[in-house]
Amino acid sequence: MTTAAAPVVARVPGSKSITNRALLLAAAASGASRLYEPLVSEDTIAFRTALAGLGYRIVSGPGDAWWEVTGKGHGPVGGGRVWCADAGTAARFLPPFAATGSGDFLFDGSDQLRARPLQPLADALTRLGVSVWTDPCGGLPLRVAAAGAWGGELFVEGGLSSQYLSGLLMAAPLLRSPLTVRFRDLVSRPYVDMTIALMREFGAKIVERPDGPVEIAADGYCATGLRVEPDASAASYLFAAAAVTGRSVTVPGLGTDSIQGDVRFTDVLARAGAHVEVGEEGTTVTGAPDGRLRGGFEVDMGDISDTFMTFAAIAPLADAPVTVHGIGHARLKESDRIAAVAQNLAGCGVPTEVGRDWITVHPAARPHGARIACHRDHRIAMAFSVLGLRVPGITLDDPRCVAKTFPGFRAELGRLFLEQPAPTRV
């Protein structure tokens, strides 16, 4: 194994969460907005295609260097069918947006997305006076009969996902009167902070009360230009790879000003013994010599649960057990992520213990290769590919599922850490 030399510079694609929020906010604003360096992946193409189907004009610059959205200053008109594919953000952000327009909208998505809960969003829309029907299981398909909605006071349940609250907040400036939102048990809080930060970029007037409620004026949005940051969740795999190989990786554009909570994944790597430098221009992670990892601690990753698998997958390489908690909502994503991590670690000969919202990973003297069951979950595929840098014989049953958020993942991991492409062949 090589020791740390000059940092290599990683090419991390744009943030999914910023791209999809910015697409919606740009459609809701009056006039043309440009998004520079958007993420081009299955989730953002799904979101863009859905908005185009709702009547918003979106064009691409050369090589997708930018996307330009011509907003209408109001929600969609005329109804229609909206395909959300696998994208949770589409299923949770677009129905509240449609509710501010007019017409009958039917949202649907893949079987994987149909299995994910939507009831708290449907309940909140109903409380706003919107006519909503969900599948009896509480998910997609979901129908919204929109006729322009009024604001007022709204309570949102936040324990299963923060995306319901983000979707409702982004719709609020298009309501006919101001909205005050209260919420409780909110998971993934940094994503709501990102929502509010981006709404402000598009001119929304928002007051956050110290005791919790958020007040949003019904004053619409202004078009703007926005550079999309590199995706912090995608960067977690390359930072983890640096940690387990003793190398040094820099991600430019992901620095102290980032609006993504998942940048805090590097705090977890620092506790495990990696050296982390966060500056204005970017973040560099340098692994300890020989990729040694320190264990023997517990960490709450409830705010940054998309990165818990990145850490859990490399945790068997640590010198003592680690416990990750606060991650019950990660059972409701592309897969039951706690179960998927435990299953695949067991396949590699690594003992784990799991509870409703936690996992303990024990050190393994000699983890062995295995065929990883990805469950069509991009993050399971990427997390175990990092373990594959240290454990020979790790293969994936579905390497293509990374296209949901990081189509070039395998090439980038291979470029930075291997002479050959990463060990993700079937």
Ligand SMILES: O=C(O)C1=C[C@@H](OP(=O)(O)O)[C@@H](O)[C@H](O)C1
């Ligand atoms: O708002 C967002 O962009 C996201 C919120 C998080 O979901 P939850 O709020 O369901 O945890 C995260 O897991 C997802 O990848 C993106």
Ligand SMILES: C=C(OP(=O)(O)O)C(=O)O
């Ligand atoms: C949970 C995820 O995606 P989403 O909820 O946006 O489908 C993810 O990207 O890890």
